[in-house]
Amino acid sequence: xxxxxxxxxxxxxxxxxxxxxxxxxxxxxxxxxxxxxxxxxxxxxxxxxxxxxxxxxxxxxxxxxxxxxxxxxxxxxxxxxxxxxxxxxxxxxxxxxxxxxxxxxxxxxxxxxxxxxxxxxxxxxxxxxxxxxxxxxxxxxxxxxxxxxxxxxxxxxxxxxxxxxxxxxxxxxxxxxxxxxxxxxxxxxxxxxxxxxxxxxxxxxxxxxxxxxxxxxxxxxxxxxxxxxxxxxxxxxxxxxxxxxxxxxxxxxxxxxxxxxxxxxxxxxxxxxxxxxxxxxxxxxxxxxxxxxxxxxxxxxxxxxxxxxxxxxxxxxxxxxxxxxxxxxxxxxxxxxxxxxxxxxxxxxxxxxxxxxxxxxxxxxxxxxxxxxxxxxxxxxxxxxxxxxxxxxxxxxxxxxxxxxxxxxxxxxxxxxxxxxxxxxxxxxxxxxxxxxxxxxxxxxxxxxxxxxxxxxxxxxxxxxxxxxxxxxxxxxxxxxxxx
Amino acid sequence: xxxxxxxxxxxxxxxxxxxxxxxxxxxxxxxxxxxxxxxxxxxxxxxxxxxxxxxxxxxxxxxxxxxxxxxxxxxxxxxxxxxxxxxxxxxxxxxxxxxxxxxxxxxxxxxxxxxxxxxxxxxxxxxxxxxxxxxxxxxxxxxxxxxxxxxxxxxxxxxxxxxxxxxxxxxxxxxxxxxxxxxxxxxxxxxxxxxxxxxxxxxxxxxxxxxxxxxxxxxxxxxxxxxxxxxxxxxxxxxxxxxxxxxxxxxxxxxxxxxxxxxxxxxxxxxxxxxxxxxxxxxxxxxxxxxxxxxxxxxxxxxxxxxxxxxxxxxxxxxxxxxxxxxxxxxxxxxxxxxxxxxxxxxxxxxxxxxxxxxxxxxxxxxxxxxxxxxxxxxxxxxxxxxxxxxxxxxxxxxxxxxxxxxxxxxxxxxxxxxxxxxxxxxxxxxxxxxxxxxxxxxxxxxxxxxxxxxxxxxxxxxxxxxxxxxxxxxxxxxxxxxxxxxxxxxxxxxxxxxxxxxxxxx
Numbered sequence: 008x009x010x011x012x013x014x015x016x017x018x019x020x021x022x023x024x025x026x027x028x029x030x031x032x033x034x035x036x037x038x039x040x041x042x043x044x045x046x047x048x049x050x051x052x053x054x055x056x057x058x059x060x061x062x063x064x065x066x067x068x069x070x071x072x073x074x075x076x077x078x079x080x081x082x083x084x085x086x087x088x089x090x091x092x093x094x095x096x097x098x099x100x101x102x103x104x105x106x107x108x109x110x111x112x113x114x115x116x117x118x119x120x121x122x123x124x125x126x127x128x129x130x131x132x133x134x135x136x137x138x139x140x141x142x143x144x145x146x147x148x149x150x151x152x153x154x155x156x157x158x159x160x161x162x163x164x165x166x167x168x169x170x171x172x173x174x175x176x177x178x179x180x181x182x183x184x185x186x187x188x189x190x191x192x193x194x195x196x197x198x199x200x201x202x203x204x205x206x207x208x209x210x211x212x213x214x215x216x217x218x219x220x221x222x223x224x225x226x227x228x229x230x231x232x233x234x235x236x237x238x239x240x241x242x243x244x245x246x247x248x249x250x251x252x253x254x255x256x257x258x259x260x261x262x263x264x265x266x267x268x269x270x271x272x273x274x275x276x277x278x279x280x281x282x283x284x285x286x287x288x289x290x291x292x293x294x295x296x297x298x299x300x301x302x303x304x305x306x307x308x309x310x311x312x313x314x315x316x317x318x319x320x321x322x323x324x325x326x327x328x329x330x331x332x333x334x335x336x337x338x339x340x341x342x343x344x345x346x347x348x349x350x351x352x353x354x355x356x357x358x359x360x361x362x363x364x365x366x367x368x369x370x371x372x373x374x375x376x377x378x379x380x381x382x383x384x385x386x387x388x389x390x391x392x393x394x395x396x397x398x399x400x401x402x403x404x405x406x407x408x409x410x411x412x413x414x415x416x417x418x419x420x421x422x423x424x425x426x427x428x429x430x431x432x433x434x435x436x437x438x439x440x441x442x443x444x445x446x447x448x449x450x451x452x453x454x455x456x457x458x459x460x461x462x463x464x465x466x467x468x469x470x471x472x473x474x475x476x477x478x479x480x481x482x483x484x485x486x487x488x489x490x491x
Numbered sequence: 492x493x494x495x496x497x498x499x500x501x502x503x504x505x506x507x508x509x510x511x512x513x514x515x516x517x518x519x520x521x522x523x524x525x526x527x528x529x530x531x532x533x534x535x536x537x538x539x540x541x542x543x544x545x546x547x548x549x550x551x552x553x554x555x556x557x558x559x560x561x562x563x564x565x566x567x568x569x570x571x572x573x574x575x576x577x578x579x580x581x582x583x584x585x586x587x588x589x590x591x592x593x594x595x596x597x598x599x600x601x602x603x604x605x606x607x608x609x610x611x612x613x614x615x616x617x618x619x620x621x622x623x624x625x626x627x628x629x630x631x632x633x634x635x636x637x638x639x640x641x642x643x644x645x646x647x648x649x650x651x652x653x654x655x656x657x658x659x660x661x662x663x664x665x666x667x668x669x670x671x672x673x674x675x676x677x678x679x680x681x682x683x684x685x686x687x688x689x690x691x692x693x694x695x696x697x698x699x700x701x702x703x704x705x706x707x708x709x710x711x712x713x714x715x716x717x718x719x720x721x722x723x724x725x726x727x728x729x730x731x732x733x734x735x736x737x738x739x740x741x742x743x744x745x746x747x748x749x750x751x752x753x754x755x756x757x758x759x760x761x762x763x764x765x766x767x768x769x770x771x772x773x774x775x776x777x778x779x780x781x782x783x784x785x786x787x788x789x790x791x792x793x794x795x796x797x798x799x800x801x802x803x804x805x806x807x808x809x810x811x812x813x814x815x816x817x818x819x820x821x822x823x824x825x826x827x828x829x830x831x832x833x834x835x836x837x838x839x840x841x842x843x844x845x846x847x848x849x850x851x852x853x854x855x856x857x858x859x860x861x862x863x864x865x866x867x868x869x870x871x872x873x874x875x876x877x878x879x880x881x882x883x884x885x886x887x888x889x890x891x892x893x894x895x896x897x898x899x900x901x902x903x904x905x906x907x908x909x910x911x912x913x914x915x916x917x918x919x920x921x922x923x924x925x926x927x928x929x930x931x932x933x934x935x936x937x938x939x940x941x942x943x944x945x946x947x948x949x950x951x952x953x954x955x956x957x958x959x960x961x962x963x964x965x966x967x968x969x970x971x972x973x974x975x976x977x978x979x980x981x982x983x984x985x986x987x988x989x990x991x992x993x994x995x996x997x998x
Binding site: 050053057060061090095096099100101149151278285286287288 | 588589595597602605607608609611707708709710711712714715716742743744745746833834836837839840841842843845846847858859862882885886887890894
């Protein structure tokens with residue numbers, strides 16, 4: 008019998024806010040590695056007796072709303088906060104403030120590309136909540152760091168729409184791209200800005216009823232997500248083929264060993280005793296906040312990918328490189344808007360020259376937005392080549408000069424005499440070349456086409472690379488044949 | 492002027508402002524009075540001693556802090572500055588409110604070593620107005636009780652009106668301290684009647700403001716949707732003064748309202764009050780007087796008689812007594828049982844031995860054993876009972892049947908008041924169904940103890956303000972409390988109505 012995997016994801020994103028969700032403490036500690044433990048805390052986020060949450064961080068609500076818009080959710084005019092009660096060392100209040108009964112938004116959709124096609128993954132809901140702290144056992148001692156307590160999170164919960172480990176990873180990657188495009192989260196998995204839990208079950212192909220699911224916790228890279236889900240699908244298939252029943256358990260992924268640890272936790276769902284947080288009034292999305300959340304909402308990476316492949320005829324693999332981050336895609340589009348030539352040519356230059364600069368060792372540039380070769384300059388350079396104002400061969404050299412000096416390509420060409428020679432001057436160089444290498448001329452006449460290349464090289468050298476190679480060839484061929 | 496302690500807060504404040512006495516002299520007078528009547532203040536599991544003393548405070552008194560504050564008030568006056576409307580008035584604070592750099596215990600072992608890193612807004616505002624915080628008063632552990640007997644800090648507080656009687660609770664220490672003349676003013680908190688019931692038992696005035704009128708920042712939560720901070724004093728005017736200083740929006744409590752705050756104390760002039768009484772409609776809720784489950788016709792007789800006299804007094808002043816009905820009153824206690832326990836079980840999660848407070852010193856193998864040992868050793872029987880019940884009624888299988896239903900009942904109780912207030916301006920009732928009961932009389936019977944709040948808890952559900960003030964005594968000389976209830980944010984009229992009665996009956 009063939010089995011089908013059914014996967015749902017719960018993704019936590021730390022929002023890009025300066026302060027925590029319910030107090031004024033800085034969130035700085037989660038964006039850097041050198042923060043000392045318990046230095047970004049106050050009585051509120053560490054759950055002292057008698058404290059109350061401050062009014063919810065408006066920027067967090069705004070960013071969550073923006074994400075809900077970008078994922079095409081129904082956004083609730085009014086949502087509320089609830090307490091999720093449980094004990095843990097890194098949860099100072101003994102409950103997490105979250106949105107259980109009335110989440111911020113529901114029923115969203117995200118398009119992903121998978122196996123050459125487009126899939127629409129539906130979202131159950133998006134809600135706001137506070138991050139717990141961090142704790143660990145170290146040499147028999149519990150260490151607790153509360154810097155992260157109260158950092159604003161959104162949790163994005165999908166319906167069980169995903170059907171393979173690869174697809175799950177593709178969804179997570181798309182969500183990360185969206186989050187970064189719209190500026191709601193750094194979504195850096197290494198820093199814990201994006202964390203992923205996966206619910207996995209299998210069922211016989213064609214079956215519509217869901218099987219018993221297991222939950223894989225705390226996957227902190229897309230590779231681990233894919234590996235863990237694939238491992239769990241295989242485990243469940245093996246178990247079912249052996250006649251075992253799948254039990255509802257939690258699995259912790261051991262990255263080093265490439266296998267899951269099945270936890271012996273209770274099999275029933277934990278009872279969090281949710282109830283409304285009495286210290287907070289409902290979140291009401293006023294018109295101003297909605298307008299602000301929608302402001303400058305860019306086109307999404309999936310829309311851009313479709314446009315690049317369908318309207319611009321750029322191969323999908325190359326288009327994927329262009330949309331991977333927003334700065335690259337925006338750069339590409341900015342060049343395109345100033346250059347009337349082929350989009351493919353723009354794409355090639357962005358990939359082969361501009362992006363390459365970012366990968367050079369010791370490069371000072373983190374993204375294309377910082378590059379001295381601005382989109383306007385690159386468009387200028389491409390236009391000069393397209394109209395033969397300069398030779399194609401000079402393009403890379405001028406690109407580099409612009410990169411190093413910040414001067415425009417036109418300035419560089421004008422000041423450094425890089426324009427192609429006038430036709431009369433070129434004729435002189437051509438005649439000299441023919442006169443200087445009768446042997447190659449003879450070979451060419453005898454039908455060896457390649458022999459002309461040697462002569463082209465001579466002329467190009469003589470003109471400092473400024474000549475359009477095509478024109479040089481034309482003139483050489485003409486003159487060589489005349490002499491015969 | 493050794494009888495300075497016997498002045499009202501307003502009188503003392505005026506004397507200090509006029510520089511007839513210094514804040515330091517006033518403080519010394521109160522400290523001397525405490526020395527005379529307090530006996531041993533409560534210490535963790537301390538011995539029961541001195542049955543003829545008040546034991547209102549939890550040791551130690553904040554004498555140094557108080558002296559610094561008093562000196563600052565005197566210095567301001569010497570400079571010609573106004574130290575504020577509470578200049579030099581010594582006050583006490585129920586030990587459920589945090590005061591920076593002082594122990595804040597909630598009368599529980601689990602916070603026995605806790606020193607608060609910040610000050611509750613209500614306390615900070617009184618201090619900023621020139622008040623002199625003298626110490627923290629005893630209470631039922633985590634406010635869970637109506638007699639102050641469940642405190643882990645002993646000796647138990649006694650009722651100055653009869654030392655064999657409980658002072659009521661949970662703000663028993665605050666009410667007893669005020670009644671015994673140890674301070675002019677004390678802060679309490681009221682979740683089901685914890686300000687009004689001890690005020691009634693001890694023969695003083697206690698005000699539960701409208702929910703949202705006074706900030707809860709710094710009040711250790713019992714049930715966040717019911718808790719209110721309020722004053723206890725010997726006069727209505729002193730309560731009004733404290734309220735006008737404490738009330739108002741607080742950025743640290745989202746549930747406070749931004750409505751403007753009246754100068755409540757200044758609105759208590761005889762002329763205004765007399766004209767208000769003429770034609771005032773006072774509701775007489777028949778359930779509170781006729782339902783034997785709410786007030787026993789035999790045991791409650793002296794109370795019903797006192798209330799009759801109170802109604803006569805108001806009639807004499809020109810008010811009209813109008814029968815009203817609050818039909819869901821009987822459900823207020825069961826509703827409270829469920830809602831308060833769900834909220835408090837969650838609120839007590841934070842006391843886990845990880846960050847502050849008591850932690851077990853038994854060798855424990857893992858985190859969850861540490862929690863269990865810490866909470867077993869740190870909490871007394873009252874918090875434990877309530878946490879267990881709260882976890883039970885909010886657990887997945889029961890929340891819908893019990894908690895959700897309790898919330899619906901709460902809405903019906905609120906609706907009772909809304910309907911009654913369409914007909915009347917103020918509602919009058921007894922504060923308690925009996926006068927102060929003997930020490931040990933009810934303790935141990937959680938249901939009976941909770942029932943002591945049955946006439947006060949409906950207003951906590953509804954969020955409306957209520958005040959308790961003395962209206963005579965029974966044959967044993969035990970005080971009887973008159974409760975007045977008003978619509979949301981009508982503290983001004985409520986205080987005026989109370990003041991009219993006080994003026995009329997005190998002569």
